[in-house]
Amino acid sequence: MFLLALVELRCEPQPRQEKPIASKPLALIGATILTAPSAPPIVDGVIIVEHGKIAAVGPGSAISIPSRADILDVRGHTVVAGFWNCHVHFIEPKWSDAAQQPSAQLAANLAQMLTSQGFTSVVDTGSLLANTLDLRRRIESGEVPGPRILTAGLPLYPKDGVPYYVSETLPPEVVKLLPTPATADEAVRAVDVDVAAGADLIKLFLVTGVRVDGRIVLKSMDPAIVRAAVSEAHRLGKPVAAHPSTITGLELALTGHVDILAHTIQDPENWTSAVVSRLAAAHVALVPTLALFGPMDNSRRIVEEVKSYAAAGGRIIFGTDVGFLSDYSALKREFVLLSEAGLTLPQLLETLTIAPARQFGREAHSGCIAVGADADLVVLKGTPPDGTRILTQVSYTLRAGQIIYTATE
Numbered sequence: 001m002f003l004l005a006l007v008e009l010r011c012e013p014q015p016r017q018e019k020p021i022a023s024k025p026l027a028l029i030g031a032t033i034l035t036a037p038s039a040p041p042i043v044d045g046v047i048i049v050e051h052g053k054i055a056a057v058g059p060g061s062a063i064s065i066p067s068r069a070d071i072l073d074v075r076g077h078t079v080v081a082g083f084w085n086c087h088v089h090f091i092e093p094k095w096s097d098a099a100q101q102p103s104a105q106l107a108a109n110l111a112q113m114l115t116s117q118g119f120t121s122v123v124d125t126g127s128l129l130a131n132t133l134d135l136r137r138r139i140e141s142g143e144v145p146g147p148r149i150l151t152a153g154l155p156l157y158p159k160d161g162v163p164y165y166v167s168e169t170l171p172p173e174v175v176k177l178l179p180t181p182a183t184a185d186e187a188v189r190a191v192d193v194d195v196a197a198g199a200d201l202i203k204l205f206l207v208t209g210v211r212v213d214g215r216i217v218l219k220s221m222d223p224a225i226v227r228a229a230v231s232e233a234h235r236l237g238k239p240v241a242a243h244p245s246t247i248t249g250l251e252l253a254l255t256g257h258v259d260i261l262a263h264t265i266q267d268p269e270n271w272t273s274a275v276v277s278r279l280a281a282a283h284v285a286l287v288p289t290l291a292l293f294g295p296m297d298n299s300r301r302i303v304e305e306v307k308s309y310a311a312a313g314g315r316i317i318f319g320t321d322v323g324f325l326s327d328y329s330a331l332k333r334e335f336v337l338l339s340e341a342g343l344t345l346p347q348l349l350e351t352l353t354i355a356p357a358r359q360f361g362r363e364a365h366s367g368c369i370a371v372g373a374d375a376d377l378v379v380l381k382g383t384p385p386d387g388t389r390i391l392t393q394v395s396y397t398l399r400a401g402q403i404i405y406t407a408t409e
């Protein structure tokens, strides 16, 4: 049947090999559709999903619904592209032995942490690589409903610089595995091992706090080690995310050509307009993780860092550090804090969708609702303008056209 393709945006479809997708079409009907963050809403819209892709999208009056399609009536809802969370961790005990856990248990854990919040793609910035790859394998086989996972595997730390909140919480046998390269050659080898084992990106801790005689002392990664690790990662085609902590770490990130700051910095007095200009000029992406800093005395000023980077046109990609943060409701605080940083609903959607898709080279498939793009969708209860609260009202999450989360109420 001929389907009218009314909306063709920045996603350029390309063939790709993934798990087999059921061929029966699915029609989402009656929704307000935001095909891209700033696109005018389509009211009473229809999305046809076929073979895991968007086959058609437009006003209901202009779209033919295949007679054999399953219908998902989503009147009173808004449909947006699937969300990305660019800072997560699969390190809580619930993820251990991912190869053997009952699939229902893994699915419930994934729903609780990610898919109930609309995340269809996540970037794990530090975990035991083999275990996370086991989890990914079970998701990609179709056995466990879950998000697409990109993973950094084990991060690299400064020599003698495993932070106290890692060394004092992880089992000693795991702490012993953490790479703390002492030389540029060791850093290159650590990157090579990580990538050969299946890592999609490299994570560096540039400045960390370690406990010495009861006091927290800061340790920095040697600049030559940073440069060597980044250059090797880039040679292998992998992006690098870094944990800067302070302006010292941020300077290391800039001089080392790091791609992504996995947090903003904790010393806002050093976040100057000159720093903002240099970060923006270097096209460094910023993952704010503002809720993580919420309890700190200077958290208001840390919010201002994000405000100035957004105002300067810097790329902001959404991330929460969930998994390290065991309070999953921090997501709501993150949206509130980003709103206080001046981000509008379209800007928030940009950080959740097309900006991370571009950052990770998936804009041909992900980040907007367009014919040929992956049918990664979030169905939100309500219609704009409802403010940013709507982003937390997830009724359904779909990945590649499959419903991977349904709200129970």
Ligand SMILES: [Zn+2]
Residues within 6 Å of the ligand: 087, 088, 089, 125, 126, 321, 324
């Ligand atoms: Zn983290």
